Amino acid sequence: MSLRRQGTILFSAMLAFVGGAVVLQLWLLTVSVEALLSGAYKTLAPAAAGSSVLLLINAGLLRYVFRFDRDAQGE
Amino acid sequence: MKTRDEEQGCAGCKASSTPKWRQDFPIDWEGDHYVTRREMVKFLTLGSLLLASANWVTVVASKLLHRGSHVERLLGSASDLEKAGSMLFRYPTNDDPCIAVRTPEGNLVAYSQVCTHLSCAVVYDRTENGFFCPCHHGLFNLAGQPIAGPPTRPLPRVQLVQRGDQIFAVGMETL
Numbered sequence: 001m002s003l004r005r006q007g008t009i010l011f012s013a014m015l016a017f018v019g020g021a022v023v024l025q026l027w028l029l030t031v032s033v034e035a036l037l038s039g040a041y042k043t044l045a046p047a048a049a050g051s052s053v054l055l056l057i058n059a060g061l062l063r064y065v066f067r068f069d070r071d072a073q074g075e
Numbered sequence: 076m077k078t079r080d081e082e083q084g085c086a087g088c089k090a091s092s093t094p095k096w097r098q099d100f101p102i103d104w105e106g107d108h109y110v111t112r113r114e115m116v117k118f119l120t121l122g123s124l125l126l127a128s129a130n131w132v133t134v135v136a137s138k139l140l141h142r143g144s145h146v147e148r149l150l151g152s153a154s155d156l157e158k159a160g161s162m163l164f165r166y167p168t169n170d171d172p173c174i175a176v177r178t179p180e181g182n183l184v185a186y187s188q189v190c191t192h193l194s195c196a197v198v199y200d201r202t203e204n205g206f207f208c209p210c211h212h213g214l215f216n217l218a219g220q221p222i223a224g225p226p227t228r229p230l231p232r233v234q235l236v237q238r239g240d241q242i243f244a245v246g247m248e249t250l
């Protein structure tokens with residue numbers, strides 16, 4: 001398998017993972033808003049923490065993309 | 076006989092099979108709208124940032140809403156509650172209806188009157204020994220837990236303090 005094809009598969013997988021994480025964050029937000037409106041405040045902080053963890057993972061993957069592009073341009 | 080392209084002064088159009096209007100306006104719409112995987116990852120990460128921020132906004136909003144739920148308010152006398160069996164009051168704001176009852180064991184308990192199913196007002200049902208929601212026949216026991224009907228979450232509990240004959244609400248317990 002060529003390096004370019006490997007890169008394409010890698011970036012497709014990353015895109016799928018980030019998309020799935022965003023959908024999960026959207027679900028967490030809907031749960032949080034419902035909990036807020038019903039007065040169940042104890043679930044809000046864990047949901048926000050989980051959403052932040054997903055954000056960090058996504059940001060890490062984006063940083064990898066930037067570094068990959070920078071290294072590719074440097075070669 | 077001249078072709079249409081030649082009449083319009085586009086002799087090279089036939090060879091390239093490109094319409095003349097396309098040559099005059101050489102904008103590549105497909106290329107312009109093409110989004111690379113990298114751009115999509117950047118866009119989704121930005122969306123991820125916004126969603127995480129919105130989640131923290133709900134946490135801050137809950138703190139602001141919960142701030143006013145620790146004020147002390149006089150509800151009435153215990154003797155009035157004994158006579159009526161239950162007492163309706165509003166706490167922590169005038170928009171939050173609540174209900175207080177004396178349990179058969181003699182404990183004084185109070186809950187939000189708003190049903191956790193669809194926000195109808197629950198009433199004290201002495202025969203069922205609990206709080207009954209007439210809208211969809213939901214039933215909560217005297218601990219505030221749902222025991223029948225559609226509600227799945229317990230009623231928010233009001234913390235009470237009795238000083239002499241007077242009953243005070245001093246806070247709301249979060250779920």
